[in-house]
Structure formats: structure tokens, C-alpha cells
Amino acid sequence: MAWFEKPPAPPARMATDAIWAVCAGCKAYIARAEWNAALRVCPRCNYHDRLTCRERIDLLTDAGSFEELNAQVTFGDPLRFVDANGPYAAKAKATAAKTGIGEAVVTGKARIDGMDAVLAVMDFRFLGGSLGSGTGDRILLAAEAALAAQRPYIVVSASGGARMHEGIVSLMQMARTCAAIAKLQEAGIPYISILTDPTTGGVSASYAMVGDINIAEPKALIGFAGRRVIEQTIKQKLPDDFQTAEYVLEHGFIDHIVDRKSMKAFLANVLRYAGQ
Numbered sequence: 001m002a003w004f005e006k007p008p009a010p011p012a013r014m015a016t017d018a019i020w021a022v023c024a025g026c027k028a029y030i031a032r033a034e035w036n037a038a039l040r041v042c043p044r045c046n047y048h049d050r051l052t053c054r055e056r057i058d059l060l061t062d063a064g065s066f067e068e069l070n071a072q073v074t075f076g077d078p079l080r081f082v083d084a085n086g087p088y089a090a091k092a093k094a095t096a097a098k099t100g101i102g103e104a105v106v107t108g109k110a111r112i113d114g115m116d117a118v119l120a121v122m123d124f125r126f127l128g129g130s131l132g133s134g135t136g137d138r139i140l141l142a143a144e145a146a147l148a149a150q151r152p153y154i155v156v157s158a159s160g161g162a163r164m165h166e167g168i169v170s171l172m173q174m175a176r177t178c179a180a181i182a183k184l185q186e187a188g189i190p191y192i193s194i195l196t197d198p199t200t201g202g203v204s205a206s207y208a209m210v211g212d213i214n215i216a217e218p219k220a221l222i223g224f225a226g227r228r229v230i231e232q233t234i235k236q237k238l239p240d241d242f243q244t245a246e247y248v249l250e251h252g253f254i255d256h257i258v259d260r261k262s263m264k265a266f267l268a269n270v271l272r273y274a275g276q
């Protein structure tokens with residue numbers, strides 16, 4: 001009785017994904033090979049797609065030079081938080097297993113064009129790149145490593161903001177990370193912040209904005225509160241490009257917008273200029 005059998009399963013989404021990438025900026029279909037060759041930057045609209053922390057590290061550092069620090073530092077669950085989807089701890093553990101990283105940031109020492117530096121690279125896949133106590137710990141410890149080694153510190157942000165599951169402990173990370181960075185700045189050690197899509201909430205309100213130089217990728221969403229919240233509060237319509245890297249640059253919050261393909265060379269120039 002074949003006529004009432006289930007139709008065959010549609011081809012797996014993976015098969016489509018292997019051939020085409022869909023640009024989140026302009027919705028164009030781009031051949032996956034072309035998309036990857038362009039470092040996941042849209043050839044039509046220059047949208048810079050999100051990268052994983054490992055991809056970003058590969059892009060910015062000399063091959064084989066990255067040595068991870070404090071990989072054992074992981075999330076805390078001070079409130080034993082449970083929401084409608086279950087316990088936060090279980091969700092964080094599952095995310096760690098899936099992504100292979102124990103927190104929303106990976107930190108380590110590396111070389112950039114032969115110059116030593118300490119890096120912290122956020123990963124949006126880990127609970128929206130949210131800033132929890134483990135994230136704060138890793139960023140703070142990496143700043144201390146930069147201070148001890150007297151090497152420049154570079155943080156690449158990608159975050160939806162504070163990790164609400166950790167309540168006030170999450171918000172405290174804004175002050176802790178900024179205090180650690182202030183020590184670097186007192187010691188005259190360069191601190192470079194790179195803002196990628198998206199850098200919002202508590203991260204944009206703390207360490208992402210206090211770089212000696214703040215650099216963004218084109219079209220990155222950069223802001224504090226969401227557009228809708230602001231529009232409802234001030235009862236005004238905001239411009240279309242509000243909270244884009246370009247808008248934020250025009251209003252003086254960041255110093256440069258640099259294309260992904262030029263970012264490593266740009267960083268190397270900044271490091272050389274800073275006398276590294």
C-alpha cells in the first residue's frame with residue numbers, strides 16, 4: 001500500500017548549505033566556495049558574516065602561534081538559574097560540548113606578523129557571546145597575562161550583552177574587565193578592541209569601547225539597547241543605519257572600520273606604531 005507511505009525525507013539542509021551560502025545582509029545566494037574564499041564576506045553588499053573564535057584566531061595570528069590560556073576557566077551558575085527551557089547549567093554544558101569551547105571567549109598568546117600579543121576572541125555561538133562570570137574571568141586573566149608579559153592586548157568582541165542567567169554577577173564583569181584593562185593602560189601597554197557583528201549591551205558598554213584604538217568590521221551592529229527599545233522610549237523613528245559600524249564611526253565612538261581581509265595587516269601596523 002505504497003500510496004499512504006510517508007514521502008521520502010527532503011534532502012538534508014546540510015546538502016544545500018554545502019553549495020550555497022545565504023547572505024544575512026542582502027539575502028543573496030552566494031556559491032559556498034566563493035563565500036569561503038572571500039572569508040565569508042558578501043561580494044555584493046560587503047556584509048561580514050560571523051566567524052567562530054577559531055576561524056578568527058586563524059585569520060589574525062601567525063600560523064601555529066596561538067597558545068590558549070585558561071581553557072579550564074568556565075561558566076559559573078551562582079543563582080542556580082532555571083528558565084522555561086530548563087537549567088542554565090545544562091544549557092551551558094551542552095553548548096560547551098557542541099562548540100568545543102568552555103566559555104563565550106577564548107584567550108591566549110599569539111604572534112601577529114612576528115610580534116607577540118595576548119588575544120581574547122569572543123564567539124557568538126556560546127549563548128549569544130554573552131558576558132558571564134567565566135567570560136569575565138578569562139578576559140581579566142588574559143589582561144593580567146598581557147601585563148605580566150608586557151605585551152599588547154587585543155580583544156575581539158561578538159556579544160549580545162550581559163548573561164542574564166547570572167544576574168548581578170554578570171553585570172559585575174563590566175567593571176572587573178575594565179579595571180584589568182585600566183591597569184594595562186596605566187602601564188602603557190596597548191589595548192586594542194575589535195568590534196564585530198554584533199557588539200551590544202554590557203560588552204559595548206565596557207571593554208569593547210575602551211580600547212586605545214577601537215576598530216570595527218564593516219556593517220557590524222554596535223549599540224547598547226536594541227533599536228525597538230530605544231524607539232519606544234524616545235517615541236521617535238531612528239535612521240536606517242542606526243547602530244551600524246558606519247553610523248557609530250561617524251558619531252565618534254570608534255576610530256576605524258577595517259575590512260576582514262585587511263584586519264591582520266592593520267593590526268600589525270598598529271602594533272608596529274605602538275613600538276612592538
Ligand SMILES: [Zn+2]
Binds near residue numbers: 023025026042046
Ligand atoms: Zn550580501
